[in-house]
Amino acid sequence: MNDTRGKLIDAAVETLRVRGIAGISARTIAATAGVNQALVFYHFGTVAGLVDAACRESTAARVALYRDRLGAVGSLHDLLILGRELNAAEREAGNVAILAQVLAGAQQDPVLAATARDSLQLWVAEIEAVLARVLAGSPVGELADAASLAPAVAAAFIGIELYEGVDASAAAAGLDALENLSVLAEVLEDLGSVGRRALRTRIRRARAGSGN
Amino acid sequence: MNDTRGKLIDAAVETLRVRGIAGISARTIAATAGVNQALVFYHFGTVAGLVDAACRESTAARVALYRDRLGAVGSLHDLLILGRELNAAEREAGNVAILAQVLAGAQQDPVLAATARDSLQLWVAEIEAVLARVLAGSPVGELADAASLAPAVAAAFIGIELYEGVDASAAAAGLDALENLSVLAEVLEDLGSVGRRALRTRIRRARAGSGN
DNA sequence: GTCTATAGAGGGATAGAC
DNA sequence: GTCTATCCCTCTATAGAC
Numbered sequence: 001m002n003d004t005r006g007k008l009i010d011a012a013v014e015t016l017r018v019r020g021i022a023g024i025s026a027r028t029i030a031a032t033a034g035v036n037q038a039l040v041f042y043h044f045g046t047v048a049g050l051v052d053a054a055c056r057e058s059t060a061a062r063v064a065l066y067r068d069r070l071g072a073v074g075s076l077h078d079l080l081i082l083g084r085e086l087n088a089a090e091r092e093a094g095n096v097a098i099l100a101q102v103l104a105g106a107q108q109d110p111v112l113a114a115t116a117r118d119s120l121q122l123w124v125a126e127i128e129a130v131l132a133r134v135l136a137g138s139p140v141g142e143l144a145d146a147a148s149l150a151p152a153v154a155a156a157f158i159g160i161e162l163y164e165g166v167d168a169s170a171a172a173a174g175l176d177a178l179e180n181l182s183v184l185a186e187v188l189e190d191l192g193s194v195g196r197r198a199l200r201t202r203i204r205r206a207r208a209g210s211g212n
Numbered sequence: 213m214n215d216t217r218g219k220l221i222d223a224a225v226e227t228l229r230v231r232g233i234a235g236i237s238a239r240t241i242a243a244t245a246g247v248n249q250a251l252v253f254y255h256f257g258t259v260a261g262l263v264d265a266a267c268r269e270s271t272a273a274r275v276a277l278y279r280d281r282l283g284a285v286g287s288l289h290d291l292l293i294l295g296r297e298l299n300a301a302e303r304e305a306g307n308v309a310i311l312a313q314v315l316a317g318a319q320q321d322p323v324l325a326a327t328a329r330d331s332l333q334l335w336v337a338e339i340e341a342v343l344a345r346v347l348a349g350s351p352v353g354e355l356a357d358a359a360s361l362a363p364a365v366a367a368a369f370i371g372i373e374l375y376e377g378v379d380a381s382a383a384a385a386g387l388d389a390l391e392n393l394s395v396l397a398e399v400l401e402d403l404g405s406v407g408r409r410a411l412r413t414r415i416r417r418a419r420a421g422s423g424n
Numbered sequence: 425g426t427c428t429a430t431a432g433a434g435g436g437a438t439a440g441a442c
Numbered sequence: 443g444t445c446t447a448t449c450c451c452t453c454t455a456t457a458g459a460c
Contacts, residue, residue, distance in 0.1 A: 021232075022234045035426085036428085041455060046454080046455085100316060103378065105232060107309060107312070143392045151382040154375070158374065160364065166315065184355065184400065187400065188396065191403070203395065214443080239434070250444080254444080
Protein backbone atom coordinates (compact mmCIF):
# COMPACT_ATOMS: atom_id res chain seq x y z
CA MET A 1 0.00 0.00 0.00
CA ASN A 2 1.93 3.07 1.19
CA ASP A 3 5.67 3.54 1.00
CA THR A 4 6.70 2.83 4.60
CA ARG A 5 4.97 -0.52 4.55
CA GLY A 6 6.90 -1.45 1.41
CA LYS A 7 10.18 -0.22 2.87
CA LEU A 8 9.63 -2.38 5.94
CA ILE A 9 8.87 -5.44 3.82
CA ASP A 10 12.04 -4.94 1.78
CA ALA A 11 14.08 -4.26 4.90
CA ALA A 12 12.71 -7.40 6.59
CA VAL A 13 13.81 -9.49 3.61
CA GLU A 14 17.23 -7.88 3.62
CA THR A 15 17.64 -8.25 7.39
CA LEU A 16 16.60 -11.90 7.25
CA ARG A 17 19.22 -12.41 4.56
CA VAL A 18 22.04 -10.58 6.35
CA ARG A 19 21.34 -11.39 10.00
CA GLY A 20 19.22 -14.52 9.87
CA ILE A 21 16.19 -15.50 11.90
CA ALA A 22 18.22 -15.23 15.12
CA GLY A 23 19.15 -11.59 14.42
CA ILE A 24 15.75 -10.29 13.40
CA SER A 25 14.09 -7.58 15.51
CA ALA A 26 11.89 -4.54 15.05
CA ARG A 27 14.95 -2.38 15.64
CA THR A 28 17.27 -4.10 13.15
CA ILE A 29 14.57 -4.08 10.46
CA ALA A 30 13.61 -0.45 11.07
CA ALA A 31 17.26 0.62 10.96
CA THR A 32 17.68 -1.08 7.57
CA ALA A 33 14.48 0.55 6.32
CA GLY A 34 15.51 3.93 7.68
CA VAL A 35 12.24 4.38 9.54
CA ASN A 36 11.17 4.46 13.16
CA GLN A 37 11.01 1.24 15.12
CA ALA A 38 7.47 1.86 16.36
CA LEU A 39 6.17 1.73 12.77
CA VAL A 40 6.76 -2.02 12.66
CA PHE A 41 4.02 -2.42 15.26
CA TYR A 42 1.76 0.18 13.68
CA HIS A 43 1.83 -1.53 10.27
CA PHE A 44 2.21 -5.20 11.17
CA GLY A 45 1.21 -5.59 14.82
CA THR A 46 4.20 -7.76 15.74
CA VAL A 47 7.64 -8.56 14.37
CA ALA A 48 6.39 -12.03 13.45
CA GLY A 49 3.58 -10.40 11.47
CA LEU A 50 6.12 -8.45 9.43
CA VAL A 51 8.28 -11.51 8.83
CA ASP A 52 5.20 -13.40 7.72
CA ALA A 53 4.19 -10.71 5.21
CA ALA A 54 7.76 -10.27 3.97
CA CYS A 55 8.27 -14.00 3.34
CA ARG A 56 4.96 -14.41 1.54
CA GLU A 57 5.30 -11.31 -0.61
CA SER A 58 8.93 -11.80 -1.58
CA THR A 59 8.39 -15.46 -2.44
CA ALA A 60 5.34 -14.63 -4.55
CA ALA A 61 7.37 -12.00 -6.40
CA ARG A 62 10.26 -14.39 -7.08
CA VAL A 63 7.97 -17.18 -8.26
CA ALA A 64 6.14 -14.79 -10.59
CA LEU A 65 9.51 -13.81 -12.04
CA TYR A 66 10.13 -17.41 -13.14
CA ARG A 67 6.62 -18.48 -14.10
CA ASP A 68 7.12 -17.95 -17.84
CA ARG A 69 10.49 -19.68 -17.88
CA LEU A 70 9.11 -22.64 -15.94
CA GLY A 71 6.19 -22.83 -18.34
CA ALA A 72 8.59 -23.19 -21.26
CA VAL A 73 10.36 -26.23 -19.81
CA GLY A 74 9.60 -29.28 -21.92
CA SER A 75 12.28 -31.79 -21.00
CA LEU A 76 14.39 -32.97 -18.10
CA HIS A 77 17.36 -31.33 -19.77
CA ASP A 78 15.59 -27.94 -19.90
CA LEU A 79 14.60 -28.36 -16.29
CA LEU A 80 18.16 -28.97 -15.14
CA ILE A 81 19.47 -25.94 -16.99
CA LEU A 82 16.76 -23.73 -15.52
CA GLY A 83 17.32 -25.25 -12.08
CA ARG A 84 20.96 -24.27 -12.18
CA GLU A 85 20.15 -20.73 -13.25
CA LEU A 86 17.45 -20.46 -10.61
CA ASN A 87 19.86 -21.69 -7.95
CA ALA A 88 22.40 -19.01 -8.85
CA ALA A 89 19.85 -16.20 -9.19
CA GLU A 90 17.97 -17.02 -5.98
CA ARG A 91 21.23 -17.33 -4.13
CA GLU A 92 22.13 -13.86 -5.39
CA ALA A 93 18.74 -12.37 -4.51
CA GLY A 94 18.61 -14.29 -1.27
CA ASN A 95 15.10 -15.61 -1.48
CA VAL A 96 15.92 -19.24 -0.86
CA ALA A 97 18.11 -18.12 2.01
CA ILE A 98 15.12 -16.28 3.48
CA LEU A 99 12.87 -19.30 3.04
CA ALA A 100 15.52 -21.37 4.80
CA GLN A 101 15.62 -18.95 7.73
CA VAL A 102 11.85 -18.88 8.07
CA LEU A 103 11.79 -22.65 7.73
CA ALA A 104 14.29 -22.96 10.57
CA GLY A 105 12.20 -20.68 12.74
CA ALA A 106 9.06 -22.55 11.71
CA GLN A 107 10.19 -25.71 13.50
CA GLN A 108 9.25 -24.11 16.82
CA ASP A 109 6.63 -21.51 15.89
CA PRO A 110 3.24 -22.58 14.48
CA VAL A 111 2.60 -19.14 12.92
CA LEU A 112 5.93 -19.19 11.07
CA ALA A 113 5.19 -22.80 10.11
CA ALA A 114 2.08 -21.69 8.24
CA THR A 115 4.07 -18.91 6.57
CA ALA A 116 6.78 -21.35 5.48
CA ARG A 117 4.30 -23.96 4.29
CA ASP A 118 2.32 -21.48 2.19
CA SER A 119 5.42 -19.80 0.76
CA LEU A 120 7.05 -23.10 -0.13
CA GLN A 121 3.80 -24.23 -1.68
CA LEU A 122 4.14 -21.42 -4.22
CA TRP A 123 7.36 -23.00 -5.46
CA VAL A 124 6.10 -26.57 -5.08
CA ALA A 125 3.05 -25.86 -7.27
CA GLU A 126 5.27 -24.56 -10.07
CA ILE A 127 7.71 -27.44 -9.76
CA GLU A 128 4.86 -29.93 -9.76
CA ALA A 129 3.40 -28.55 -12.99
CA VAL A 130 6.78 -28.74 -14.71
CA LEU A 131 7.48 -32.25 -13.43
CA ALA A 132 4.05 -33.43 -14.58
CA ARG A 133 4.89 -32.31 -18.11
CA VAL A 134 8.42 -33.71 -18.11
CA LEU A 135 7.47 -37.05 -16.57
CA ALA A 136 4.51 -37.59 -18.91
CA GLY A 137 6.83 -38.33 -21.82
CA SER A 138 9.27 -40.45 -19.83
CA PRO A 139 9.26 -43.97 -18.39
CA VAL A 140 10.35 -42.38 -15.12
CA GLY A 141 6.73 -41.25 -14.74
CA GLU A 142 5.90 -44.85 -13.88
CA LEU A 143 8.13 -44.65 -10.82
CA ALA A 144 7.08 -41.40 -9.17
CA ASP A 145 4.29 -38.91 -9.60
CA ALA A 146 4.90 -35.19 -9.89
CA ALA A 147 2.81 -34.34 -6.82
CA SER A 148 4.98 -36.49 -4.53
CA LEU A 149 8.27 -35.57 -6.11
CA ALA A 150 7.80 -31.78 -6.14
CA PRO A 151 8.08 -31.20 -2.35
CA ALA A 152 11.19 -33.36 -2.23
CA VAL A 153 12.79 -31.32 -4.99
CA ALA A 154 11.97 -28.06 -3.22
CA ALA A 155 13.22 -29.38 0.13
CA ALA A 156 16.45 -30.70 -1.37
CA PHE A 157 16.98 -27.36 -3.07
CA ILE A 158 16.76 -25.55 0.25
CA GLY A 159 19.04 -28.04 1.98
CA ILE A 160 21.69 -27.55 -0.68
CA GLU A 161 21.28 -23.78 -0.45
CA LEU A 162 21.99 -24.00 3.29
CA TYR A 163 24.96 -26.23 2.62
CA GLU A 164 26.33 -23.65 0.17
CA GLY A 165 26.56 -21.20 3.07
CA VAL A 166 29.09 -23.40 4.88
CA ASP A 167 30.87 -25.25 2.08
CA ALA A 168 30.25 -23.72 -1.34
CA SER A 169 32.53 -26.02 -3.33
CA ALA A 170 31.10 -29.21 -1.85
CA ALA A 171 27.57 -27.98 -2.52
CA ALA A 172 28.46 -27.15 -6.13
CA ALA A 173 30.03 -30.58 -6.63
CA GLY A 174 26.91 -32.14 -5.15
CA LEU A 175 24.66 -30.30 -7.57
CA ASP A 176 26.85 -31.48 -10.45
CA ALA A 177 26.60 -35.05 -9.22
CA LEU A 178 22.81 -34.90 -8.94
CA GLU A 179 22.67 -33.44 -12.43
CA ASN A 180 24.71 -36.34 -13.75
CA LEU A 181 22.24 -38.80 -12.24
CA SER A 182 19.58 -37.43 -14.55
CA VAL A 183 21.40 -39.27 -17.32
CA LEU A 184 19.85 -42.42 -15.83
CA ALA A 185 16.45 -41.26 -17.01
CA GLU A 186 17.77 -40.40 -20.47
CA VAL A 187 19.39 -43.81 -20.86
CA LEU A 188 16.11 -45.46 -20.06
CA GLU A 189 14.42 -43.35 -22.72
CA ASP A 190 17.15 -44.29 -25.23
CA LEU A 191 16.46 -47.95 -24.60
CA GLY A 192 12.83 -47.55 -25.66
CA SER A 193 10.62 -50.60 -25.26
CA VAL A 194 13.49 -52.72 -23.90
CA GLY A 195 14.03 -50.29 -21.05
CA ARG A 196 10.35 -49.94 -20.40
CA ARG A 197 9.91 -53.71 -20.12
CA ALA A 198 12.85 -54.00 -17.72
CA LEU A 199 11.43 -51.17 -15.68
CA ARG A 200 8.02 -52.80 -15.37
CA THR A 201 9.58 -56.09 -14.36
CA ARG A 202 11.55 -54.31 -11.67
CA ILE A 203 8.50 -52.45 -10.38
CA ARG A 204 6.52 -55.70 -10.17
CA ARG A 205 9.35 -57.35 -8.31
CA ALA A 206 9.75 -54.40 -5.92
CA ARG A 207 6.04 -54.38 -5.11
CA ALA A 208 5.94 -58.13 -4.59
CA GLY A 209 8.73 -58.49 -2.05
CA SER A 210 12.09 -57.28 -0.89
CA GLY A 211 13.03 -56.00 -4.33
CA ASN A 212 16.54 -57.26 -4.08
CA MET B 213 34.70 -33.93 31.79
CA ASN B 214 32.77 -33.03 34.91
CA ASP B 215 29.03 -33.31 35.33
CA THR B 216 27.93 -29.69 34.93
CA ARG B 217 29.69 -29.43 31.62
CA GLY B 218 27.81 -32.50 30.39
CA LYS B 219 24.50 -31.21 31.71
CA LEU B 220 25.02 -27.95 29.83
CA ILE B 221 25.84 -29.78 26.60
CA ASP B 222 22.72 -31.92 26.87
CA ALA B 223 20.61 -28.90 27.79
CA ALA B 224 21.98 -26.92 24.84
CA VAL B 225 20.99 -29.73 22.47
CA GLU B 226 17.53 -29.93 24.01
CA THR B 227 17.05 -26.15 23.94
CA LEU B 228 18.18 -25.96 20.32
CA ARG B 229 15.63 -28.66 19.53
CA VAL B 230 12.73 -27.08 21.43
CA ARG B 231 13.35 -23.36 20.94
CA GLY B 232 15.53 -23.19 17.86
CA ILE B 233 18.57 -21.06 17.13
CA ALA B 234 16.46 -17.90 17.61
CA GLY B 235 15.46 -18.92 21.16
CA ILE B 236 18.85 -19.95 22.48
CA SER B 237 20.40 -18.05 25.41
CA ALA B 238 22.58 -18.72 28.41
CA ARG B 239 19.50 -18.37 30.60
CA THR B 240 17.26 -20.76 28.64
CA ILE B 241 19.99 -23.39 28.44
CA ALA B 242 20.90 -23.08 32.14
CA ALA B 243 17.24 -23.36 33.13
CA THR B 244 16.91 -26.59 31.13
CA ALA B 245 20.11 -27.92 32.70
CA GLY B 246 19.02 -26.89 36.19
CA VAL B 247 22.26 -25.02 36.81
CA ASN B 248 23.28 -21.42 37.25
CA GLN B 249 23.42 -19.17 34.21
CA ALA B 250 26.93 -17.92 34.98
CA LEU B 251 28.31 -21.45 34.54
CA VAL B 252 27.76 -21.23 30.80
CA PHE B 253 30.45 -18.55 30.68
CA TYR B 254 32.72 -20.29 33.14
CA HIS B 255 32.75 -23.55 31.14
CA PHE B 256 32.38 -22.34 27.58
CA GLY B 257 33.29 -18.67 27.52
CA THR B 258 30.31 -17.62 25.41
CA VAL B 259 26.92 -18.97 24.45
CA ALA B 260 28.21 -19.56 20.93
CA GLY B 261 31.05 -21.63 22.42
CA LEU B 262 28.53 -23.87 24.14
CA VAL B 263 26.42 -24.26 21.00
CA ASP B 264 29.57 -25.14 19.07
CA ALA B 265 30.58 -27.83 21.56
CA ALA B 266 27.03 -29.20 21.82
CA CYS B 267 26.61 -29.52 18.07
CA ARG B 268 29.97 -31.21 17.57
CA GLU B 269 29.63 -33.62 20.47
CA SER B 270 26.02 -34.63 19.83
CA THR B 271 26.66 -35.17 16.13
CA ALA B 272 29.74 -37.26 16.86
CA ALA B 273 27.72 -39.38 19.29
CA ARG B 274 24.90 -39.93 16.78
CA VAL B 275 27.29 -40.83 13.96
CA ALA B 276 29.12 -43.30 16.20
CA LEU B 277 25.77 -44.90 16.96
CA TYR B 278 25.27 -45.72 13.28
CA ARG B 279 28.83 -46.50 12.22
CA ASP B 280 28.41 -50.29 12.44
CA ARG B 281 25.08 -50.26 10.64
CA LEU B 282 26.48 -48.05 7.88
CA GLY B 283 29.46 -50.36 7.56
CA ALA B 284 27.14 -53.29 6.91
CA VAL B 285 25.41 -51.64 3.96
CA GLY B 286 26.31 -53.47 0.76
CA SER B 287 23.66 -52.41 -1.74
CA LEU B 288 21.51 -49.47 -2.72
CA HIS B 289 18.56 -51.33 -1.31
CA ASP B 290 20.24 -51.72 2.10
CA LEU B 291 21.14 -48.05 2.01
CA LEU B 292 17.57 -46.93 1.40
CA ILE B 293 16.24 -49.07 4.24
CA LEU B 294 18.85 -47.73 6.64
CA GLY B 295 18.24 -44.19 5.38
CA ARG B 296 14.59 -44.46 6.26
CA GLU B 297 15.32 -45.78 9.72
CA LEU B 298 17.95 -43.12 10.27
CA ASN B 299 15.52 -40.43 9.20
CA ALA B 300 12.93 -41.62 11.74
CA ALA B 301 15.42 -42.10 14.56
CA GLU B 302 17.24 -38.81 14.07
CA ARG B 303 13.93 -37.00 13.84
CA GLU B 304 12.98 -38.57 17.18
CA ALA B 305 16.32 -37.71 18.80
CA GLY B 306 16.36 -34.32 17.16
CA ASN B 307 19.93 -34.33 15.95
CA VAL B 308 19.19 -33.45 12.35
CA ALA B 309 16.91 -30.71 13.64
CA ILE B 310 19.83 -29.34 15.65
CA LEU B 311 22.14 -29.49 12.66
CA ALA B 312 19.50 -27.62 10.68
CA GLN B 313 19.28 -24.90 13.32
CA VAL B 314 23.04 -24.50 13.50
CA LEU B 315 23.19 -24.53 9.71
CA ALA B 316 20.62 -21.73 9.57
CA GLY B 317 22.63 -19.70 12.07
CA ALA B 318 25.82 -20.52 10.20
CA GLN B 319 24.73 -18.52 7.16
CA GLN B 320 25.56 -15.30 9.04
CA ASP B 321 28.14 -16.39 11.61
CA PRO B 322 31.59 -17.63 10.53
CA VAL B 323 32.18 -19.44 13.83
CA LEU B 324 28.90 -21.34 13.57
CA ALA B 325 29.72 -21.99 9.91
CA ALA B 326 32.85 -23.88 10.94
CA THR B 327 30.85 -25.82 13.52
CA ALA B 328 28.22 -26.75 10.94
CA ARG B 329 30.78 -27.68 8.30
CA ASP B 330 32.75 -29.92 10.65
CA SER B 331 29.65 -31.55 12.13
CA LEU B 332 28.12 -32.22 8.74
CA GLN B 333 31.44 -33.59 7.58
CA LEU B 334 31.11 -36.36 10.16
CA TRP B 335 27.96 -37.55 8.40
CA VAL B 336 29.30 -36.84 4.92
CA ALA B 337 32.39 -39.00 5.51
CA GLU B 338 30.22 -41.96 6.53
CA ILE B 339 27.82 -41.47 3.63
CA GLU B 340 30.73 -41.19 1.22
CA ALA B 341 32.24 -44.49 2.37
CA VAL B 342 28.92 -46.27 1.96
CA LEU B 343 28.27 -44.72 -1.45
CA ALA B 344 31.75 -45.69 -2.64
CA ARG B 345 30.99 -49.33 -1.82
CA VAL B 346 27.50 -49.29 -3.31
CA LEU B 347 28.50 -47.46 -6.49
CA ALA B 348 31.52 -49.67 -7.15
CA GLY B 349 29.30 -52.55 -8.19
CA SER B 350 26.88 -50.46 -10.18
CA PRO B 351 26.94 -48.74 -13.59
CA VAL B 352 25.71 -45.63 -11.77
CA GLY B 353 29.26 -45.26 -10.51
CA GLU B 354 30.18 -44.08 -14.01
CA LEU B 355 27.87 -41.11 -13.61
CA ALA B 356 28.79 -39.72 -10.23
CA ASP B 357 31.51 -40.28 -7.69
CA ALA B 358 30.81 -40.89 -4.03
CA ALA B 359 32.80 -37.85 -2.88
CA SER B 360 30.63 -35.45 -4.89
CA LEU B 361 27.35 -37.17 -4.18
CA ALA B 362 27.73 -37.51 -0.40
CA PRO B 363 27.35 -33.79 0.47
CA ALA B 364 24.29 -33.56 -1.76
CA VAL B 365 22.71 -36.51 0.02
CA ALA B 366 23.40 -34.99 3.43
CA ALA B 367 22.10 -31.58 2.36
CA ALA B 368 18.94 -33.02 0.85
CA PHE B 369 18.38 -35.01 4.02
CA ILE B 370 18.47 -31.84 6.09
CA GLY B 371 16.21 -29.98 3.69
CA ILE B 372 13.61 -32.72 3.92
CA GLU B 373 13.94 -32.79 7.70
CA LEU B 374 13.13 -29.05 7.76
CA TYR B 375 10.23 -29.61 5.41
CA GLU B 376 8.87 -32.29 7.74
CA GLY B 377 8.48 -29.62 10.41
CA VAL B 378 5.97 -27.68 8.31
CA ASP B 379 4.31 -30.38 6.20
CA ALA B 380 4.98 -33.89 7.44
CA SER B 381 2.80 -35.75 4.94
CA ALA B 382 4.27 -33.96 1.91
CA ALA B 383 7.78 -34.66 3.18
CA ALA B 384 6.98 -38.34 3.69
CA ALA B 385 5.52 -38.61 0.19
CA GLY B 386 8.62 -36.91 -1.18
CA LEU B 387 10.90 -39.43 0.52
CA ASP B 388 8.81 -42.27 -0.94
CA ALA B 389 9.10 -40.74 -4.39
CA LEU B 390 12.89 -40.37 -4.13
CA GLU B 391 13.10 -43.96 -2.94
CA ASN B 392 11.18 -45.09 -6.00
CA LEU B 393 13.64 -43.34 -8.26
CA SER B 394 16.35 -45.67 -7.01
CA VAL B 395 14.65 -48.34 -9.13
CA LEU B 396 16.25 -46.56 -12.09
CA ALA B 397 19.64 -47.75 -10.94
CA GLU B 398 18.39 -51.28 -10.40
CA VAL B 399 16.89 -51.45 -13.88
CA LEU B 400 20.19 -50.45 -15.38
CA GLU B 401 21.88 -53.22 -13.44
CA ASP B 402 19.25 -55.70 -14.65
CA LEU B 403 20.03 -54.77 -18.23
CA GLY B 404 23.68 -55.76 -17.80
CA SER B 405 25.95 -55.04 -20.75
CA VAL B 406 23.11 -53.61 -22.84
CA GLY B 407 22.43 -50.98 -20.21
CA ARG B 408 26.09 -50.26 -19.73
CA ARG B 409 26.60 -49.67 -23.41
CA ALA B 410 23.61 -47.35 -23.62
CA LEU B 411 24.90 -45.49 -20.59
CA ARG B 412 28.35 -44.97 -22.09
CA THR B 413 26.84 -43.74 -25.34
CA ARG B 414 24.79 -41.23 -23.41
CA ILE B 415 27.73 -40.02 -21.37
CA ARG B 416 29.79 -39.50 -24.51
CA ARG B 417 26.97 -37.56 -26.12
CA ALA B 418 26.44 -35.45 -22.98
CA ARG B 419 30.12 -34.56 -22.76
CA ALA B 420 30.32 -33.72 -26.44
CA GLY B 421 27.50 -31.20 -26.65
CA SER B 422 24.07 -30.29 -25.39
CA GLY B 423 23.21 -33.84 -24.44
CA ASN B 424 19.69 -33.58 -25.76
C1' DG C 425 0.94 8.14 9.73
C1' DT C 426 5.02 9.24 12.14
C1' DC C 427 7.64 10.61 16.01
C1' DT C 428 9.63 10.51 21.15
C1' DA C 429 9.74 8.41 25.35
C1' DT C 430 9.33 4.84 28.25
C1' DA C 431 7.73 0.55 30.72
C1' DG C 432 9.13 -3.92 31.61
C1' DA C 433 11.28 -8.18 30.27
C1' DG C 434 15.20 -10.75 28.86
C1' DG C 435 19.83 -11.04 27.45
C1' DG C 436 25.51 -11.35 27.73
C1' DA C 437 28.92 -11.03 30.64
C1' DT C 438 31.62 -10.01 34.91
C1' DA C 439 32.96 -9.32 40.05
C1' DG C 440 33.40 -11.29 44.05
C1' DA C 441 31.73 -14.24 47.98
C1' DC C 442 31.84 -18.97 49.25
C1' DG D 443 33.47 -24.98 40.66
C1' DT D 444 29.38 -22.77 41.92
C1' DC D 445 26.61 -19.10 43.59
C1' DT D 446 24.54 -14.13 44.09
C1' DA D 447 24.33 -9.75 42.52
C1' DT D 448 24.78 -6.55 39.23
C1' DC D 449 25.95 -3.61 34.95
C1' DC D 450 24.48 -2.36 30.74
C1' DC D 451 22.51 -3.51 26.59
C1' DT D 452 18.65 -4.90 23.43
C1' DC D 453 14.19 -6.31 22.93
C1' DT D 454 8.73 -5.88 22.36
C1' DA D 455 5.14 -3.10 22.82
C1' DT D 456 2.51 0.93 24.12
C1' DA D 457 1.19 5.88 25.31
C1' DG D 458 0.84 10.10 23.77
C1' DA D 459 2.59 14.33 21.23
C1' DC D 460 2.60 16.11 16.58
